[in-house]
Amino acid sequence: MMKKERVIEILEKSGVLLNGHFLLTSGRHSNQYMQCAQILQYPEYTEEIAKGLAEEFQQDAIDVVVGPAVGGIIFAYEVARQLGAKNVFAEREDGKMTLRRGFSIPVGARVLVAEDVVTTGGSVKEVIEVVKGQGAEVIGVAVLVDRSNGTIDFGTKLKAALTTEVISYEAEECPLCKEGKMPAIKPGSRKI
Template identity: 75%
Template sequence: MISEKRVIEILTESNVLLKGHFLLTSGRHSDQYMQCAQILQYPKFTEEISKGLAEEFKDDQIDIVVGPAMGGVILAYEMARQLGVKNLFAERENGKMTLRRGFTIPKGARVLIAEDVITTGGSVREVMEVVKAQGGEVVGVSLLIDRSNGEIQFGTKLRAALTTEVVSYETDECPMCKEGKTELVKPGSRKII
């Protein structure tokens, strides 16, 4: 496994941590955002982290790695490459996570889900349902960053390169909204809400 110290060095070197007023995918607000895509622009970092995470799953007889689009696509690919197995990605169609592009999961396939970052784990849970609906067995979840500080569990083996807590708030509890001092930004889109 890659050390937490090394992961933090990579996060720092690739300018992952942003400060401001952010609308997270979960719908919650935070004054911090980890823009994991910053790491993914450096193949050497993606490979180094994925290699460390793949080591944790090498004995789990993984058949397929699936990542939710967009954040999990590159990580799932690199995890599959490290494990020497097939790679797929799930994406939203009409607001629902699904497999498209002719992707299928054979009945009984042992599946690892790879994602960049979780706060509530919603996207990972949706992909788990897709895998189960296809007849696959979810045998693990691999994360670049677990922002829940280990609070989110999926009922299967879970490994994260970094487990941390980034405080987030429901909209009506958000201190930045109450102060009205900073604009709300949806990360990735750079849209001011």
């Protein structure tokens, strides 16, 4: 596994960490935001971090790596490449996570779910259900950034390049909203 200092150095160099007042995908507010998509501009950094995470699953005989669209697509691909595994992605159709585009996961396959960032873990949990629905076995979850500080339980092995706690608030309790100095912005790509 990569050293935390190196991961932080890469995240800073690639402009992943933002400070301000943010509306998160979960609906919560925070003074920090991890725009993990920024790292994907730098293949050498993406490869380095994916390789470090893939090493954590090297002995698990992973057949397929699946990532949720959109954030997990490129990251899951690179983790799969490092593991020499097949790669697919799940995406929303009518509000529900599913496999489309002719993708399937073989019954009994050993699957790793890979995602760029988790806060509540909602998308990963949905992908896990899709994998199980295909009759495959979820071996673990690989995450670029775990914003829950390790509190999320997916019921399987979880490895993150960086585990951190970015404090977030329910909208009604947000001190930044109460101060009224700056409106919350939604830097991510998914609409609530």
